[in-house]
Amino acid sequence: MHERSRRARSCRHLARSTSSRRTSDSQRVTASQNDLEKARLQLARVIGLPVGQPFVVSAQLPNVPVPDMTVEEALAQAYKDRPDYLAAQERVKAAEATRAAAASERLPSVHVNADVGALGLKPSDTVRTYTLAGSLNIPIFQGGRTQGRIAQADADLQQRRAEAEDMRAEIYYDVRTAFLDLQATGEELQVATRSRELANQELMQARDRFAAGIANTIEVVQAQQSVTAAEEQYIDAMLGYDVAKAVLARSLGDAEAAVQRILGPGTP
Structure with a gap:
């Protein structure tokens, strides 16, 4: 029980x-x-995809070489395609138009009106009439108000130009940094690839020596551990390299096209 x-x-x-x-x-x-x-x-x-755009993450990215472009070419493309910089330029143009409109308020304006008609009690007795009138408008008593609008428009224009220059400097920093990171991670990937190859060669040699009876299991286990460590280092290096390529694609502006060109077709 x-x-x-x-x-x-x-x-x-x-x-x-x-x-x-x-x-x-x-x-x-x-x-x-x-x-x-x-x-x-x-x-x-x-990578700068539009908000809510669906995409599929591939299990393994293709090994696509980075397009052969100089920093100057990348900067030219970024200045042409980056939507934030294009928007800043449009704000500058709008401020310039506002300033021009404010300045035109103090200029004289000429107005001309013309009229052609018929005068008479009966259609058969009508006489064609013509009227032509012109006027000249000289803004004499609006100097202070117009000058204030011009000053405000000048301030807005300077601010928009400063914003555009800041955005241009930010793009320069983004592209230069992306190139430096890509170069560094590419070198790290080359080192990790070579280390992985050497670790696999050492493992094969350790197994051959063990099979020949001139090595013990400890040497084989150590070689296997070296292979595991080298594989992890390679994976980390590959991840860093792919991230650097994605950041470069984003810094160029046209996110979807740049990602497919740098990371390979079908991504995301």
């Missing part, structure tokens, strides 16, 4: 433990899915 009671308690404890693990696993799955969606949002923002 005592043994059956103990087994029953053990079964109940096992059932509770299994249920607890399932609940914990479900929570981890939910948290992982939430982290995945956040990562997708961050990726879309990094």
